[in-house]
Amino acid sequence: MFKYLITPLCVTLSLASAPALANSAAGNGAIGSVNVAGAEKTSPNRQTFDLSCTSGNFSGDLRGYVSYNNHDSSKYVLVEEYRIARTGDQDGGNKANVNLKEPFAKKSSDSMKQDGQWHRLNWAGWVSAYNVPLEVEFIFDKSGADPRCTASQRI
16 A cells, blocks of 8 residues: 555656756756755845946946855856946947956957947856955947946955
8 A cells, every 4th residue: 555655646746846847957047946845945145236337428337146155155146238328419339348357257249239228248157255346347439539437346
């Protein structure tokens, strides 16, 4: 009789786990662990960031999030998107640059838009230290010398 109780229980557990496994296998970008039927939540703490700076008639914004590991000093940093806006009658093209300087280096192509809209970057990396700087540099595009600015915060 015990053998007959175990088989339905295993089938039930297998079916209950199928959606969680499907979401994990789909590569939906989720970070952390799946909470299945009251299991302890072990996903890292998540904190969003929004960095901004201005230079003359230009402003740059960068946003994303940091997921902190509960077991050590490592953190996952995802820079999701940027926005560059021109104010007034400022001329300029769409050859700006967005450069992540810390905690890991990423340089954009010389084609970042300056239209005041949010645009995807999806730059990601792991950092293994406490209280490190997150720093971005914007180089705006205009005729003549290109203005620039930096913004930073500690993560």
